[in-house]
Amino acid sequence: MKKYVSPTNIFESILFLFTLYFCSLPVLSVIIYGIGGQGRDITGADCLRILSLLKNSILLAFGVTIAAVLLGVIATFALHRIEFKNRGLLRTFMLLPLVNPAFVGSISFIMLFGKRGLITHTLLGLSISPFGWHGIFFLQLIGSTTLAYLVISGAVRNSDVSIEDAARSLGASEKAVLLKITLPVMMPEISAAALLVFLGSMADFTTPLVIGGNYRTLAADLYILITGRYDMKLACLSGVVLLIPCFSAFIAQRYFSNKKRYLTDQTVNTSIEYVHVKPWVKRVLLTAVSMMLFLFIINILFVFAGAFTVSWGSNYTFTLAHFKTAFSLDAQKYVKPLINSIILSVVAGIGSSLIGVLTAYGIQRGRFRFGRLLDTLAMMPAAVPGILFGIGYLVTFKYPLFGIGRFIFPELPPLILLGTSMIVYLVCIARNVNLSMKNCYALLEHIDPDIENAAVNLGASKIQTFGWVVLPLLKDAFINSYIKVFSATMTSLGVIIFLLMPKNKVIVQVLFQSMTGGLSLGVPAVLALALSLVTLLLMLLFNVLAYGKGAWGRLRRFDK
């Protein structure tokens, strides 16, 4: 038989090179540079310092993870397994924290609990500092709860509750049903949610810098080391230390969830609401979830209020001055970054969704020879804190020819890829490919592989099958991951912070700098408001473009 190279093989090779190069090489670079790179010598004091920061990071991350998962489970039960009026609206409110980076919460936090805060100062007459570990914990918790809720509720919706009925008819009490059946079956998703929250908290350097005060985490220190002390060597070593718990958690969860995957072989359509709920249980759940939502709403409302107030704490007069500062005085300063952010997020969204969906499709349908390896390479960035991934790019692509030039042309000048806008786009795409792959895997599980065989059987060529059958089926996965990547890129900073140049500043960065720079709360509030509104409106717009009518309904279920 004659051997030939099919388009699939070529495509697989390109994907392979891309993931190897842009997803996994930077990760390896950090490790190599951190352990063996040139630079100053590392002292024992450095090591002790790193370890104590690591302890801070891990304690905080554990606390946030436990609390967020607990709240996520409570919200899931309250909003999906109990019936009450306006449930859909509350589910939508639950997604509010998604349109803002976690550190924006500090605006309302300071306005309420700060030195001149509404509650602590004006109402209670206290003068306590909001800065410290409790501030970080609280702000990270808000965003993480929504994250955990999304992952856990996604699973509950498709669960088969007849096993609970079976347990009841076998004599199990409601408590036994919950502890022995419902929760154990939810464990894979609970562990996935815990991993996400844990990694997010470990990687977050913005919130600790904005509200942490003297409580410093390893990720925040990393940022200071690079931007303030220019100590790249120590930064990379800290990075390697930061990687250890993150990678361990990632691998442990992957192993755990591979061992415990419960597939229900039939689609279940029965309603998942509990038939009998004790009134006090219902009351407790609804109270808990209302309190969460109240906080989420307060969080946004006070950003609103801050944007229209002259000076919070001393002068509560209504004003539009902050808007003028932000949008009319100097377009270069605030408006251009907003536009940069939108362009970056759109490109990253399209890029990672396209690559991610096609990769996932090829792997899931067994089209690729090295599917498992490809999957591992593409998933690597998911285990790495964003800021480290960015540093990986920094140390890898300092050299020409995408970094390889280091070994071939040592005398050529550096800054070939670094310093261009290209690298910012590439890092955002590579970072999010795993997100859209996961999305696509989940969707493909519900698509009958025989559909393609049916098309071939009806006489369609391979290309026709792909264009007429496969692509339309993948549309949902594409749109869904596009919107996720878009909103993630709009609101996250870690990956790109060290790769941005003055000319391609983004709005999150400006927002972050304005908040650490000690400006009044007014301008940051306006920027935060603009960021969330623009993100929300564009998400809605993309939905309308993709689905026309019913886009709002889809947006509300965008976690599916």
Added chain:
Amino acid sequence: MKIEMIHVNKNYKEVMAVKDVSLAIESGEMMALLGPSGCGKSTLLRMIAGLTDMSSGQILFDGKDVSGVSAQKRKAAMVFQSYALFPHMNVYENIAFSLTIKKSKKDEVCKRVDKILEIMELEGLGKRSVQELSGGQRQRVALGRAIIMEPDILLLDEPLSNLDEKLRVLMRQSIKKLQQHLGITSLYVTHDQEEAMSIADRITVMEMGSVLQTGTPKEIYFKPKSRFVAEFVGQANFFERKGSKALVLGQDVFLPASFEDGFAMLRPENIHFTESGVAGRVRLKEELGLITRYQITLENQSLMVDALSNQIENNYRIGDVVHLSFDSSAIIPVQNS
């Protein structure tokens, strides 16, 4: 344990899923609930199990009202259509579940599970994950898990619908044997009339939430009260009533006055080919093995006729002209339900 349902209703908002059902199942009896999908038979089963609330009515176990009793305390074990095996437990743990939650002693649990594994022909599979089992094995685990708790009532919700034909026949025989051996009052939901007739002591036929008829398999087949029951259980030819009689193959047949809005019904096996008699033409012929089913068009009607395949004189071809007669004793008056 005797089960009685008195004027039981269930409505989901505007939709009446179960309409005024009154039914009694004797102790130790196996009753089949037969009907098309969506007729409310599974809802009725779930209400007996306590998994779905009634809108109104009463359910009595041995004369005691169980309306306020939770599913946990009813001792009515259910076998689900999807089997509903616990995916995170192995075969042994699934079967042992009802004993484990009662904190029974380990060695007793072990003894009883082993016994069940033996009865269910699952020896050696105890440590197997339920996801690795075949359909028939899953079915047996589900059944074993239900009977180990020695329930007062066994509820089976289309337990065999996910199995292939041959396995279905085997399994229904073993369910029947097991039920007779244990003497548990059982309710068996199915939409398959053959399954219902083979397994049940009595059959209740339901349609659109209401009970149409309850009786032994023989009564249901030979004395259906309504056109729906006659058609759902077996094949049937109907002859319209005109005045006090109906015209069946050229003969007038009198129908009782109580069947005012009714038909004369004749099963296909009760029509025979003869030398003389009403003439018709063969339109369709189906070879079903033991019998051959003909569709024959008469002047103004089309009839189904079953004949034993091994009799040469019954071998006609499509287009042949045939003559038909019938046993007048086999005429059954039915209501137009």
